[in-house]
Amino acid sequence: MEEKSKKRYSMKEREEFKRLILDKLEKAKKDLSMLKESFSNDQNNGTDDTYPTFKAFEEGSKTLSKEQNDQILEHLQKSINSLNSALIRVENKDYGICRITKKLIPMGRLMAVPHTTLSIEGKRIVEKDNSKF
Incomplete structure (x- = not known):
């Protein structure tokens, strides 16, 4: 049966x-765990006795790294939440249905972005509506 008529x-x-979602979920959880672990191990890197100028540069770098790490942590957590929601949709048998158009999202799109809830058509509608504001 063709996707358009399903x-x-x-x-x-x-x-x-x-299976695809579970694989991506496992990877995202590992990445999150590794990032949290590396962040906590990075707190003391032995600069107590270094020249003050270098220490200032390092403190600035730490701040930037912390902001970047926070953004990455937030992104990973959102990805995990989205993947968990996708698993629920799989179990509820409504996985792969665009929340805007109510049409089946093409398999290729779901393979590339398994947690998506929008077809390309649905995404364009949302973006068009958002551009009005």
Whole structure:
């Protein structure tokens, strides 16, 4: 059956998506854990006796790194939340249905972005609506 005429993905297809989501979820959790661990190990890097100028540069670098790490942590946490939501949609059998157009999201898009809730058409509608403000 062609994707355009289907209303939802089959159980076999949803199982394939579920494996993909679980793989991405595992990787994201590992990345989050490693980042948190490296961030906590970075707190004391032995600069207590270095020249004050170098210490000032390092403190500035630490601040920038902390801001970057915070952004990465936030992004990873959002990704994990989105992937968990995608798993729920797989179980509820409404995975892969665009929340705007209510049409089936093409398999290629879901393989590339398994946590998406929008087809390209739906995404364009949302972006068009947002550009009005």
